[in-house]
Amino acid sequence: MAGHxxxxxxxxxxxxxxxxxxxxxxxxxxxxxxxxxxxxxxxSLVDTGNGALLLYGMRRAARPxxxxxxxxxxxxxxxWSFIVALLVFALGAGVxxxxxxxxxxxxxxxxxxxxNYTVLGLSFLFEGSSWLVALKEFRQxxxxxxxxxxxxxxxxxxxYTVLFEDSAALLGLIVAFAGILSAELLEIPELDGVGxxxxxxxxxATAVFLARESKxxxxxEPASPEVQKQVLAIAQEDPAVQxxxxxxxxxxxxxxxxxxxxxEFEDHLTAPEIEACVERLEARLKKExxxxxxxxxxxxxxxxxERRREAMVEASDES
Numbered sequence: 001m002a003g004h005x006x007x008x009x010x011x012x013x014x015x016x017x018x019x020x021x022x023x024x025x026x027x028x029x030x031x032x033x034x035x036x037x038x039x040x041x042x043x044s045l046v047d048t049g050n051g052a053l054l055l056y057g058m059r060r061a062a063r064p065x066x067x068x069x070x071x072x073x074x075x076x077x078x079x080w081s082f083i084v085a086l087l088v089f090a091l092g093a094g095v096x097x098x099x100x101x102x103x104x105x106x107x108x109x110x111x112x113x114x115x116n117y118t119v120l121g122l123s124f125l126f127e128g129s130s131w132l133v134a135l136k137e138f139r140q141x142x143x144x145x146x147x148x149x150x151x152x153x154x155x156x157x158x159x160y161t162v163l164f165e166d167s168a169a170l171l172g173l174i175v176a177f178a179g180i181l182s183a184e185l186l187e188i189p190e191l192d193g194v195g196x197x198x199x200x201x202x203x204x205a206t207a208v209f210l211a212r213e214s215k216x217x218x219x220x221e222p223a224s225p226e227v228q229k230q231v232l233a234i235a236q237e238d239p240a241v242q243x244x245x246x247x248x249x250x251x252x253x254x255x256x257x258x259x260x261x262x263x264e265f266e267d268h269l270t271a272p273e274i275e276a277c278v279e280r281l282e283a284r285l286k287k288e289x290x291x292x293x294x295x296x297x298x299x300x301x302x303x304x305x306e307r308r309r310e311a312m313v314e315a316s317d318e319s
Contacts, residue, residue: 007058007158010134014162015051017130018044018169021123028119034110035103036176036195037119039096043172043203044123046092047165050084054158057081061253071294074253075218081157082214088165089207093200100196107189116180124173131166138163153224156254157217161210168206172199223249223257231292234284235261240277242266245305256293262300274299 025041028034057080063073110116138159142150151160179195182188222228228247235244245262252258261281265274278297285292 007137007156008055010137010159010162011051011054013133014130014166015048015055017126018048018051021126022048024119025123028115032110032112032116033108034113034116034180035099035192036179036199037116039099039196039199040120040123040172040176042095042099043092043169043199046087047169050087050165051162053080053084053087054161058158071252071258072256074251074256074293077253078157078214078217081161082211082218084161085207085211085214088168088203088210093203093207096196096200096203100193100198100200103193103196104190107193109187109189110180110183110192113180113184117177120173120177120180124170127166127169127173131163131170134159134163134166151213155217155221155251157210157214158254160213164206164210168202171202175199175202217251220250220252223247223251223259227257227289227291230289231259231261231285234288235263235281238277238280240266240269240273243302245300245302246309252293255291257291258294258296259292260296260298262298262305264302264305265299 022041022044025037025044029038029041054077057077060076060080061074065072138150141154141156141159145153154160175198176195179192179198183191183195223231228249231247231249232244235241241263243264245264247262248260250258265277269277281297282295285295
C-alpha cells in the first residue's frame with residue numbers, strides 16, 4: 001500500500017482536525033443554544049467517523065488474495081467509501097435538517113453569540129488547513145485533467161472524499177455564521193434554524209455526489225484508455241502474437257486491475273509455445289505495469305472479438 005501514503009496523510013490530517021473541532025462545537029452549542037452550531041458539531045463528528053472508516057477500508061483492502069477472495073480485497077475501500085457517503089447523508093444531513101426544523105418551530109434566541117463566532121473562526125482555520133492538505137494531494141493526482149473529470153476518472157476515492165467533505169465543511173461554516181449572525185442582528189431566532197437546514201442541503205448534495213462515484217467503483221470501472229493501450233502495445237510486440245484484439249479490464253482497487261486479453265496467436269504455434277508467450281506477457285506486465293494484478297489471456301480470432309465488442313457497444317447504447 002505504498003501508493004496510499006499520500007491518502008493516509010490526508011485522512012490523518014482530517015481526523016485530527018475534525019475531532020478537535022467537533023468537541024469544541026458541541027461545547028459551544030451547549031453553552032449558547034445555537035442550532036446551527038449543534039449541526040456543525042454533528043457534521044464534524046460524522047467527518048471524524050468517516051475518516052476512521054476510510055482508514056479501516058484501506059487496511060482491509062491491503063490484504064492479499066485468499067481462497068474466498070482469489071482476486072484480492074481491493075473493493076473493500078470502495079465499499080467503505082460508499083458507507084461514508086451514506087453516513088454523510090443519513091447522519092450529517094438528516095440530523096442537521098431535523099435540528100433546523102425543530103428550532104424553526106420552537107425558536108430560542110442565541111446567547112453569547114461571540115462564543116459561536118470564535119469557535120466558527122477557529123474551525124474555519126483548522127478545516128482550511130485540512131482542506132489544503134487534501135487539495136495539494138488531489139492536485140498531484142489529477143495532473144492536467146479538469147477537477148470533475150479527475151474525480152470521475154479517479155479510482156482512489158479516499159483523497160477526493162476527504163476533499164469534498166472538507167469543502168462541504170467550509171461551506172457549512174459560512175452558512176452557520178450567516179445564520180447565527182442574521183438571527184442576532186435581525187432578532188429573528190428562526191434564522192438560526194434556517195442555517196441548519198442550509199447545512200443539511202450542502203451535506204445532502206455532497207453525499208449524493210460521493211455515493212454516485214462510489215457506486216460506479218463498486219459496480220466495476222475499466223482501466224483508463226491509456227492503460228489499456230499500453231497493455232495492448234506490450235502484447236502486440238511479442239513475436240508469437242499475430243494481433244492483440246482487445247482488452248476487458250476492471251478495477252478491484254485503486255492500483256489493482258484485472259485484465260482479460262483477447263489475442264490471435266500465430267497459426268503455426270504449438271500449445272507449449274502459446275503457454276510460453278503467456279508467461280512472457282505476464283512477466284513483462286508485472287515488471288512494467290504492476291497495477292495489472294491479474295491477467296487472463298483468451299486465444300480468439302479477430303473476427304469473433306469484433307462481433308462480441310460490437311454487441312457490447314450496442315447493449316451499452318440501449319441502456
